[in-house]
Amino acid sequence: MNTNDSAATSYTTLRRDSVHEVEIKRSRFITYLFRVEAEAEARTHIAALRKTHFDARHHCSAFIIGPDRMAQRSNDDGEPSGTAGIPMLDALAKRDTGQGSDLSDILAVTVRYFGGIKLGAGGLVRAYSDSVSQALDHAALTTRQRLRIFELPAEHALAARYENELRSAGYQLGDTHWGDAHAVLSIGINDGPAASEQLHTLIATLTSGAGILRASHTTWVDS
Template sequence: MVEREIEVRRSRFICAVARVGAEEEARAFAAGRRRAHPGAAHTCTAFAIGGERSPARGDDDGEPGGTAGAPMLDTLLRRGFSDTVAVVTRYFGGVLLGAGGLVRAYGRAVGQTLDAVRPVRMVPAVVMAVRIGHAHAGRLESDLRASPYEVRDVGYGEDVVIETAVERAGLAGFEEWVATASAGRARVSRGKVVFTPSDG
């Protein structure tokens, strides 16, 4: 979490941004900020999760419609942030800012907080399931954990299934790597597309 505060005509705008992976996490973060500032006049929220068709929301929390959540969300999206929630807590300073003043204040609070954030570039990757017999699974899992490929999950059933996510450009290389590392014993299948942090 990164937090910054600005003051506009005696009103305090405290913005906190955090990385989240789901809408429920964003809402839980906003609820936590509301509990942390029970005396605040407004706790406004904006979040963007995943790609273009994934949830993106802004909440004005009692401010005039479109003056808080919308400019906050616009700032997140314009800066290219996703999987991110921004919560701005406002302590009213006694001076009305008007619709334009509120839009500028909420947008600026988020923008200045994002300036202090070190963004992580996310890239599409394919979840790869590597299936291998129990007798050879331990060695392959160990080799995978020592490789550049991140192990996401390991399931134990009739066979052992090790899941990892591989950037699309590296799929063929990964399949070759598994074939070599397992001496041809492992079977690889491709699953859904996810987003993972890029090393580049």
């Protein structure tokens, strides 16, 4: 899927990978959280943890990928069906980030070292769900925003002034390309009609109607 074609223009994800451990009735539950952008990347992390924790009984996992959260998978890895992967996935999918339940591009892997006491189906569901929830409580999150990039050709003598005015107005500027005939400014805005209209209005005022904005492409950035 092309993430730039997504209906979502922002979502929440991990700022950095993290790990958190809890002990429940002598069983150790070690939950790793990874930021991932493809299923293959998620499966590479899972395979690596199987090698690292080769002596653990279970390596259960769940992930959500994509701005629209279309890719959602879970694996019980030997635990009774529905007692590990699905509760982990629910903990990710239903997490309230302050902007609703929009957590994505995230993989949770919970490694369990059995402590000799059986937890039962209900106990396992609670243990795996709580392990992921507690790991998220300790994780650093960030908002990922889709930007629409516009280009503005400008005379060399005016380009620096336009840059200063746009930065003062709070716009994100990329590298300016200095050509022989003119400079081209790169301006990033939140990808939406209101922000686009606002930028066009500002450019019209700034250039006395002479400036012509060209829509270039979209990109995702951490805010």
